[in-house]
Amino acid sequence: MIYLSSYPALREQIRRQKNQAIQSYFHRRIYHHDNPYQIWGRSHPLRVLLILSHMRSGSSLLTHILSQNPAILGYGETHITYQTPQDIKQLMVKVYWQCHDFRQLSDLKHLRMTHHYVLDKVLHNRLLADESLLKQPQVSVIFLIREPTSTLASLQKLKPHLDYPKQFFYYKNRLLTLGRYAELIHDKERSLWLTYDQILDETETVFNQLHAFLGTDSGFSEQYQIMKTTGQKGVGDSHGKIKSGTIIRNKPTSQVHLPQDIQAEAEDLYQSTYDRLYNFCTAGVPRL
Numbered sequence: 001m002i003y004l005s006s007y008p009a010l011r012e013q014i015r016r017q018k019n020q021a022i023q024s025y026f027h028r029r030i031y032h033h034d035n036p037y038q039i040w041g042r043s044h045p046l047r048v049l050l051i052l053s054h055m056r057s058g059s060s061l062l063t064h065i066l067s068q069n070p071a072i073l074g075y076g077e078t079h080i081t082y083q084t085p086q087d088i089k090q091l092m093v094k095v096y097w098q099c100h101d102f103r104q105l106s107d108l109k110h111l112r113m114t115h116h117y118v119l120d121k122v123l124h125n126r127l128l129a130d131e132s133l134l135k136q137p138q139v140s141v142i143f144l145i146r147e148p149t150s151t152l153a154s155l156q157k158l159k160p161h162l163d164y165p166k167q168f169f170y171y172k173n174r175l176l177t178l179g180r181y182a183e184l185i186h187d188k189e190r191s192l193w194l195t196y197d198q199i200l201d202e203t204e205t206v207f208n209q210l211h212a213f214l215g216t217d218s219g220f221s222e223q224y225q226i227m228k229t230t231g232q233k234g235v236g237d238s239h240g241k242i243k244s245g246t247i248i249r250n251k252p253t254s255q256v257h258l259p260q261d262i263q264a265e266a267e268d269l270y271q272s273t274y275d276r277l278y279n280f281c282t283a284g285v286p287r288l
Helices: 008-031 059-067 087-098 105-112 131-135 148-158 164-185 196-201 203-214 240-244 260-280
Strands: 047-052 117-122 139-145 191-195
Touching (some): 047 059, 059 117, 087 117, 131 164, 139 164, 139 260, 148 164, 148 260, 164 260, 191 196, 196 203
Parallel strands (some): 047 117
């Protein structure tokens, strides 16, 4: 009897051949149709769910909450630049490969590709080169924003080499772009907006709204599974909190003291974006 553990070169060769076969399978099914949302063997097109947000917004937490639902498949930032609708095919291939391990026969169930949504998280303006994608009826969007003081304090920890004006420049331009995206979509059936504080403080209401907005068979939970990509830099939050597998509500006390002019402009910008999202999107939590 041959034990593969005794032949590491043979084991590695078999592993590579297996991975190539699975990737080829996904590729053939996804690219069989010219329709960006259609996959061979499915009676209904696959929908795209985009989290449009900014860095340090809680988007990694939202990604894990959403991906726990069996109707949604995603893992975080794919860094795909969407230049044409056909780039949706690239998203499908990447997500179906990255989200699954194929180590046992039971893992072959992942080849069914029965999910309703494929998810990407987009945090930078340059990645949505073709903004007309947002007008596609097969694309649903969740906007997520976070108030400026906590955002910029967290951003300072993440990127201490950037001074406050540069950090604020990113935050400002991203919020302005998110507001413009919401106005471009102008469809409350395909766009929902949330804040990070709402996810922490009004969790059940947010979950109910997500359930209604996405039309999933099952709801959402505070507990989520750790994925193989959880905590990886470039994919999402690489800090320890995201690896807890549940929502942690203890909010850090901000030690950042923004220059007065930046603080004032940031608060005005956040409020104007908040109002703009409220006008053009479905609200995750009713406004008081």
